[in-house]
Amino acid sequence: MAVRASDVSRIPGRRAGPAPLPDTPPGKPMVSWFDPAVLAKSGLKALLSGTFGRQADRRLLDAVARPQPLAFDYSVDDTGHPRDELWLDYVSDLGDGWDSTYAVASAVMAPQLALTDGSGATHVTRGGDVLVFGGDEVYPTASVAEYQSRTVVPYEEALNRRRHRPHLFAVPGNHDWYDGLVSFTRLFCQGRRSEGWRTQQRRSYFALRLPHGWWLLGTDMQLESDLDAPQVEFFQKVAGQMRGTDRVILCNAEPAWIKQQVTPRAGRGFLDNNIDFLEQRVLGKKVSVFLAGDLHHYRRHEDADGRQKIVAGGGGAFLHPTHLPKVDQRPGGFVQKASYPPQRTSRRLTWRNLAFTALNPWFGAFMGVVYTLLGWGVAANLNEGAVGAPSFREVINAALQSTGSLVLGAGVVLGTVAFADDRRGPLWRKTAGIMHGLAHLAVALLLTWGVSAVAAPLAAELQWSIRRDLFSGLLLLGGGALVGPLVVGVYLLLSLNVFSCHPNEAFSSLSIPDWKNFLRLHFDTEGHLTVYPVGFRRVPRRWKRGRSPEEPVWVPDPADTRATPPRLIEPPIVIGRTKALPVKPETGPPGPTDMMVDEHPPGGAV
Template sequence: MAVRASDVSRFPGRRARRRKQPPDTPEGRPMVSWYDPGVLVKSGLKTLLSGTFGRQADRRLLDAVARPQPLAFDYAEDEEGRPREELWLDYVADLGDGWNSTYAVASSVMAPELDLEDPTGQVHRTRGGDVLVFGGDEVYPTASVEEYQARTVAPYAAALNRRRHRPHLFAVAGNHDWYDGLVSFTRLFCQGRYSPGWRTKQQRSYFALKLPHGWWLLGTDMQLESDLDAPQVEFFQQVAARMRGTDRVILCNAEPAWIHQQVKPRAGRGFLDHNIDFLEQKVLGKKVSVFLAGDLHHYRRHENGEGRQKIVAGGGGAFLHPTHLPKVDRRPDGFVLKECYPPRETSRRLTWRNLLFTAINPWFSVFMGGVYTLLGWGVAARLSEGAEGAPPFREVLNAALQSTGSMVLGAATVLGTVVFADSRRGKRWRQVSGAVHGGVHLLLALLLTWGVSAIAAPLASELQWSLRRDLFSGLLLFGGGALVGPFVMGLYLLLSLNVFSCHPNEAFSSLSIPDWKNFLRLHFDAEGRLTVYPVGFRRVPRRWMRGRPAEDPEWVPDPADTRATPPRLIEPPIVIGRTKALPVTPDTGPPDAATRI
């Protein structure tokens, strides 16, 4: 029986029962709060350590020796050795964040059948994939056994819940998977382990799948350095030797290099930024028909005149990324933007939520309250001693300049904002924007200190002793800084992204938006055609309840959550015919009708 998309998001009340104790909420993790100081410190340390040790001890080299792996996992034939007429495959990238978003995607991926309506109103019946590919960054904020279990394994196990057979899982390693040196990733995905949600088969962090009718899917591991190691190059060369001239390739990378090359400053590019060209020209010897990538948490599809596809589908559960950066709409080599999700205007409008930075990121507000308190507390205490009225602003400025502690912390604040500033517009832009951002914080800290001094000075005699007066001043500074500091940060991120096209990651990670999720469902049919179904979730459910039957419960959306929307197709299915792929030659001209995809 098919499961309609509307049923996945809104089950009728008669098919579900409510529990009174405990609350009708699964024991899942919330979205990662990226501006929580604890998360920032932990992620920063993990990044530093993984980058340092990753350069010195590349785990891929050890696995290539210790973990032999078949050149290709064969899905062109069934378990009895007969050629497959068709195959369904699901692609999910950037998952393992909050329960609501990750489980909403997982419940649709694990449904036996799913009816999906496209923008034209046509309904397409799809089947759950026999193969499931995780396209990179399988957990957030950093990799560990505990985080994988809570944020990735648990939602998918709960979503499958014996509704159908367990799919074979293959995982691409992303940068977040590398933050513990790929140790937890290897334990979970590369040791043949079974879980209630899937079966793993790969032994390394890269793999090749032989699919029906001459299709191949290759999963790479670029590590943190965006580099292909020598054993991996040799592995894919051997795989390419098994391909026929008419075979077609789907290449899965953790990151969309075709987009990063456009937004990355030219001075910072090197030969490692051309791994895709190297794979096509030197390793595979043919053009890739379909590129799939995550890392950017939205849907974006580019297509060229030959019909080749470059698709970003990083909507498996992590926070949303913007789609309104102008530089990624067109490519010099002819790839043109065909669709993005959410739409550009929606993305631009969502950026305005940064004006609510204080409410969305409460722990960062606490941190900024502490910074403002340290900047102005000593100055306010000095001005309040013996004062009979509000001091002039010049006196506040002089007191700040004479305070060694305030000067050191002020310099550290400006240095921190310069380091934080985006470098994609060049070094000078980073220095100027960072200095302006830091200068605004210092100016507001001075104004806040002036105001606190004006309030505390008249009350000095009433508060009777200086310690009580200083504590009162400190509380005022802390409360003012907790409100003003995050607002300045949110305003800075809003202007940076919507006006100067900078800080896309920082401006949206601050919002932790669980909606606008997506995954891809691929169908290889009996005619050898590949049909790509891009599935989107406008708004994921926030409330859940146990469904029936009672002996086999399943988390289903609470009907009271009326704002949740069912999964639908982002655009009509993309159909890629079974034709010969173009060889890689310097003088390849425009394809004729027989060679078009």
């Protein structure tokens, strides 16, 4: 009997051919933060993690159960000889949509990256021997599956064996804590190897000894923005190994110098106290550079001595505005030197909230249900015995006589008050929330009036009242899904651009994948630190498979002509051991250095 071609794979001893490779990347889209399911899941996990985190601090358990070297030594190579130079990459707030996360990952994992600054000068940089994740390594909440699809896979496919795997160290952010740091610990603190990196740390905080007297410290502030006692003792011991001329790069998950102004009434003063204690009492003012994420943009502040405070939270998560909060000057003489995107662009992007309905369709469906419940009973009462279109006064009277509509209306107002921003104080929050809620009720009444006017002429044709009421309900559902989100969008637009409120909500609603960034740090042979702030104006939206071993698995599709290559946000920042030095662009290729290999770590433990 003849064997069909489709049966060949079933013949014993015959193996089926390889499955065809997919034509599109396996990644996920940007998180839709106003999706009711995402809101409910994230809120529940935040509540549970906050509750259990206060009662059982995992850091205290790890301090006992997970011994960790005092410092990982990258001041020497794997043969024990002092390093002349070192390259290090800093990426924060990643693990969101594929396009943004992979665009950053493919640049980070490239063996070399030629970057152009505003003057047209080209700076050739090299992929970091060490990779530091600065916080919030996954969105919306931590889980093994989300880490794998949103963080691990993009970096594995971006590296694609093009160069050595960097040694990875990760600082946990609040999103990493949403499962009690369980998934973070499994991925980053158990010595697991990935095709994209090699992990080293055993706890959620660490210290790196770098060439020429530089150190990098990564802290874990948990959900309460607090340093636990074992962590303080750990960094005290690290500080005891520092010489008087050594300098420190301090990596925190949140920028205290901005967060204090973002939520001045939220009781966050202790965050600054913790950092002040670590900086002044433990490190003795050795900190030359503060690095942080959490805010998904780039901002740099500098003082007269050249000390830097840099926010670089552009590893893949949605964009945050730069025109709020207004932090041109911060305590200690720190002055803002750069922001990305520019504040004018940030203000213009806020207007995208007028397209809130199209950007958040599932939230539109939710608002359609709310508006239907608000107006359906009113419309049904108006339809009874209607011989013509009702007046608006009749609509209001019908609403006041509907107990269900009154109760739900009160719930809407209470919900909008709870949603309102409190940075201007409780009175402002109540006023803004009530006005927002009343706007929804007014629009719902107008929509109900319009639906009743449309249904009235059809009353004679729709003989059964159930048909007429169902028709009214469908109109309310569709109309509410369109205009309800628009009310929210207008509220967020006015709140941010006029009243300087709701920066997080007004931009999380947009899920903008562009304006991404990361930092490339170079410790040169003279002991100077050069910081290259790398920006992505528009990340690719279309990808195709790479064709050569020198390429990552996925490369930008040339048909996507709007995508822009990475370039410097501002000229490189050169920092000396004690004071910032004038910028001296490096236009040639980087000099030779001791490269790490996968078989042997580049540095040992102290």
